[in-house]
Amino acid sequence: MVDADAFIEEATAEISDEVGDANAVIALSGGVDSSVAAALAYRALGDRLTPVYVDTGLMRKGETDAIRETFSFMDSLRVVEAQDRFLDALSGVTDPEEKRNVIGEGFIREFEREAKEADADYLVQGTIYPDRIESEGNIKSHHNVGGLPDVVDFEGIVEPVRDLYKDEVREVARALDLEEVVSERMPFPGPGLAVRVVGEVTREKVEVARAACHVVEEETEEHDPWQAFAAVLGKATGVKGDNRVHGWVVSVRSVESRDGMTARAQELPWKTLQRIQSRITGENENVARVVYDVTHKPPATIEYE
Amino acid sequence: MSEPRIVVIDNHGQFTHLEGRALRDAGVDTEILDNDTPPGDIDADGLVLSGGPSMDRIGRTEEYLDLDVPVLGICLGLQAIAELLGGTVESGDYGGYADVDVTITDDDDPLVGSLAPGTRTWASHADEVKAVPDGFHVTADSDVCGVEAMSDPDRDLYGVQWHPEVSHTERGQEVFENFVEICR
Numbered sequence: 001m002v003d004a005d006a007f008i009e010e011a012t013a014e015i016s017d018e019v020g021d022a023n024a025v026i027a028l029s030g031g032v033d034s035s036v037a038a039a040l041a042y043r044a045l046g047d048r049l050t051p052v053y054v055d056t057g058l059m060r061k062g063e064t065d066a067i068r069e070t071f072s073f074m075d076s077l078r079v080v081e082a083q084d085r086f087l088d089a090l091s092g093v094t095d096p097e098e099k100r101n102v103i104g105e106g107f108i109r110e111f112e113r114e115a116k117e118a119d120a121d122y123l124v125q126g127t128i129y130p131d132r133i134e135s136e137g138n139i140k141s142h143h144n145v146g147g148l149p150d151v152v153d154f155e156g157i158v159e160p161v162r163d164l165y166k167d168e169v170r171e172v173a174r175a176l177d178l179e180e181v182v183s184e185r186m187p188f189p190g191p192g193l194a195v196r197v198v199g200e201v202t203r204e205k206v207e208v209a210r211a212a213c214h215v216v217e218e219e220t221e222e223h224d225p226w227q228a229f230a231a232v233l234g235k236a237t238g239v240k241g242d243n244r245v246h247g248w249v250v251s252v253r254s255v256e257s258r259d260g261m262t263a264r265a266q267e268l269p270w271k272t273l274q275r276i277q278s279r280i281t282g283e284n285e286n287v288a289r290v291v292y293d294v295t296h297k298p299p300a301t302i303e304y305e
Numbered sequence: 306m307s308e309p310r311i312v313v314i315d316n317h318g319q320f321t322h323l324e325g326r327a328l329r330d331a332g333v334d335t336e337i338l339d340n341d342t343p344p345g346d347i348d349a350d351g352l353v354l355s356g357g358p359s360m361d362r363i364g365r366t367e368e369y370l371d372l373d374v375p376v377l378g379i380c381l382g383l384q385a386i387a388e389l390l391g392g393t394v395e396s397g398d399y400g401g402y403a404d405v406d407v408t409i410t411d412d413d414d415p416l417v418g419s420l421a422p423g424t425r426t427w428a429s430h431a432d433e434v435k436a437v438p439d440g441f442h443v444t445a446d447s448d449v450c451g452v453e454a455m456s457d458p459d460r461d462l463y464g465v466q467w468h469p470e471v472s473h474t475e476r477g478q479e480v481f482e483n484f485v486e487i488c489r
Contacts, residue, residue, distance in 0.1 A: 129322060165326070258472035261323060262427055264403070296403035296473075298429040 002168040004175035008040065011160040015044035015124070018158050024122035025115045027107070028053040028071065030063050031188050033161060034126035035181045036173050038071070040160045041124045043176075047076045050118035054110045056103065057083030058192030058206060061214040070180060076118075082110050090194065090201040096305035099201065103191045112152050121155040127162050128169055130260055165259045186217070186227045187260065195305040196231040205232045205248070208284055212250050215279045220254050225266050228254035230280065231304045238281075238288025247288030250280055255302055263297040309350035309488040310334040314342075314369060316357030316381055323470040324353050324379065327481045340364030344372055351375045351488030354382030356429075356468065360394070375461035377416070377484045380430055383455065383464025390438035390462075399449045401428040405467060407445045407453045414444040416463045416483050417454050425475045426453075426467035433466065461487060 015024075019041075026038045028051045041049045051074055055064045064079065071077050089102050115123070161169055166187065173181055189195050196213065197205040212230035220228040231251045238245040252273070255263040277290040293300070311333050315321045321337060328335040338347065341364045352369055356379050363385045370376060370389060378386040384394045405428045409421040434452035437443060441462070445454035454465045463484070469477035 259323075261320060262403075262468075262471040262473045264473055299400075299402040 002164060002171060004171045007164075007172055008043070008175060011040045012044045015041050015158055015160055018156055019045060019048075019122045021048075022121040022155065023048050023050070023119050024124050024158070025050045025052055025111070025118050025120040026124040026126070027051075027111055028067060028077075029126070029188065029190060030059065030067050031126070032166070032169050032173055032178075032181055033128050033131075035070070035178055036169050036176065037124055037126035037160050038074075039173075039176045039178055041158070042074055047074075049074075049124070050076045050078060050114070050120060052078050052080065052111060052114045052118075054080045054082050054107060056086040056106070056192055057203075058086065058103070058194050058201075059210075060188060060193070060217075061210050070178070078114060078118075080110050080114065082106070085110075087201070087203055087206070092200060094200045096195070099194050099305065100191050103194055108151050115152050115154075122158055123152070123154045123156075124158045124160070127159045128164055128166060129162065130165065132162065167258055186225070186229075189303050195303050196229060198231065198233050198304055204286065208232050208248050208250065208287060211284055212252075212280045212287070215276055215283070216252055216254065219272055219276045219279070220266075220268065223254070223266060223268060223272065225254040226257040226260075226263065227302060228252075228266075229303075233291075233304075236288050240281075240285070240288075245286075245288045247286045248284075250287050250290045251293050251304070252276055252280075252290060253293045253302070255297070257297075257302070260302065263302050265294045265296055268292070308333045309485060310336075310348065311351040311353060311485065311488055312347055312349040313337045313353045313355055314340050314364075314366065314382075316340050316355045316364070316366070316385070317362050318356035318358075318379075318381065320468055320470050321355040321357075323468075324355055324481075327470045327478060328353070328485075330478065331481050331485050333485055340366060344368045347372065349374055351377070351484065353484070354378040354385060356380030356382060360385065360388065360432075370462070375484070375487045376463065377480075378462075378464035379470070380428075380466060380468060383452075383466055384432060384434055386462055386464050387434040387436075387438055387441075387452075387455070390441075392434055392438040392441070393436040394432055395435050396431060397433040397450060400431045401433070401447070401449045401466065403427060403429075403473075405447050405449060405453070407447045407467060409445050409454075411442065411444040411456070414454075414456050415458060415487050416456055416480065417444050417465065419479060419483060420445075420476055426469075426477075427471050427473040428467040430466060434464075463487070 254266040257263040412421040469480035
């Protein structure tokens, strides 16, 4: 396990060394990894770091407000409202990798503009060790690994947490007083709710995924999962108030893990599962059915796409 | 006694870096090397052969078996040892994924004997060893796989089908510690 205090000193020194007197930007996602990378870089660079948060419309409920609050100590924080641009670009796209590409490209466009405006020479990224492994192994692409440097001519890329595992990043977050990021925010994928909507991303499906994820996070909290969320799979038949409904099937997933490399589907109490089911079908008239995913990783992955 | 240096050979496995982490946590000097590293460039008191996607991508593993240091093969690493030394590897009837309860069949085995009578492991494989090579014997089995572990203590060659490096394997760290002992 990493020695958090020593790591913070080393990482801060490394960032100062690499960036020197220049400016840097970082993309904040709201997750632990980029939050820690941003806090380290801010420690090294102060307001010469411009943290950019892009609201893609694929964020969790309340996420954008939480970001503004958590990082209010950074005067240079920029929040970009890009919801419509992302959702329009995703229209008609069904292939999982293509979805990731569309989001990655959209993200690059938003970020390119902000980086130029901030006159940034360096890019800071919250890439962690498993991101690099999964990208190298072609299991799936992580949009924080590639893309942007091809478009913007940065002098260098700084990845201060590149050798850490998720549990180690969390240790560092605690030592940086980012307790709320660690305790309130579970891992959240780069492409956001788009990978929790199987197939085409529509505004309707994203709304269902967002509402259902919120219910699952609330209802599973006391069972302390490593990650818990809901995904919209497809449509099936239901009956609500004597009317036939052809509505969404929502899959609930709650897993235990140390580092995300392997995961165990959590043995949630029936009562908890039923409350989740009742709230999701009750609060969303277009949901016909809720299922619980009992598959471990392997053979499944944690997220759906 | 000085700590041994144990090198992990990367067969493009998803968990290779966790093997490095487990060895680091066991307090030994470790490094992860690509599986096309020339054998002459490897300075090690022991080798871990990682898992990976395919027997077609095991690189120079055959040459590493001649380095005369203890070897621990994990998943594909175990299957590579079996195939290269004259055993048989075939597709299993039933893939082993996630939880597998393993029974230790040799309590005196230096690698897995300490786990007797059995242990809960985490696995991810479709193929399995059907016949162990000459000099080896089976040291663990399970309901889904007849060769969960095999050993040739005379040549200090060992293998496990499960993944001792992942956190969901109970007592996985103990396997690495046993292997460190073997390398001392």
